[in-house]
Amino acid sequence: MTSHTLSFTGVDIPNTTWHVEVTCTGEDPIDSALAAQVVRQVLATMRDATAERIAADLAEEVALRVPCGHVEVVVDFAVDDMPGRYAVATDRDTVGEALPVEHVSRGAVIAMESAVPNAEDVMRAAIVAIDGIPGTQVEGISPLYHVTAPDGRASHSAVIALHTTMSLRQLNNMLQALHGTHEGAVGLGVVAMDGLQSRERAGLDLQGAKRAAFLAPWMDMDPDATVDGDPVAFALANAPDAPFVGLASDHWIIGGGH
Secondary structure (H helix, E strand, O other), X not given: OOEEEEEEEEEEEOOEEEEEEEEEEOOXXXXXXXXXXXXXXXXXXXXXXXXXXXXXXXXXXHHHHOOOOOEEEEEEEEEOOOXXXXXXXXXXXXXXXXXXXXXXXXEEEEXXXXXXXXHHHHHHHHHHHHHOOOOEEEEEEOOEEEEEOOOOOEEEEEEEEEEEOOOHHHHHHHHHHHHHHOOOOOEEEEEEEOOOOHHHHHHOOOOHHHOHXXXXXXXXXXXXXXXXXXXXHHHHHOOOOHHHEEEXXXXXXXXXXX
């Protein structure tokens, strides 16, 4: 079996210089553009993690998203004037816990909220970006809702349904990176995901799943949806912010306005 290696040098994070090598075993060369995208996205969301943790996540992400065989990742970094450190991981390794590579597509619901004047445009762009993630497909988009906070601040909210081969942790990392790409203009959180173990539920946006700002558009998108075993309609009826949420547009996704 042939091995193909790509090197990424000079991936700079504040005060840190990185060198990353990705090796795949397989007949075909690595998709260098896709591999580079994965490296950038993982590094952007794990600035404070250890080299071992980053190497493990990179190996997992590359195996998941880049067409190739088995994966080995070498991470070498230096912080300021301190001696360099490195770590090696493969898609078969674990670092302190099991890190299974997901191949089964699972359903998830993403909550979105933005308070900027062009909230609709920002949220549409976020949806396009999410749908473009390999292994992920957006399958439902809710109406747009207007939200007024008790202090008078206004925002817009919506939810999307998707299927993805990413784990909850991976999906949260991608949403965090997307949040940074838009300079914080849109908040994104996973309010539901199929097939989670009880310990994994801590990664859900549990507070968001209790807000009418997301429950109302969620019920419009999927009237039969449930949250924590109860109908979304029941949760919405008991949401304290229900009086402050109202329909803004049911065709906003095509730029139709209100």
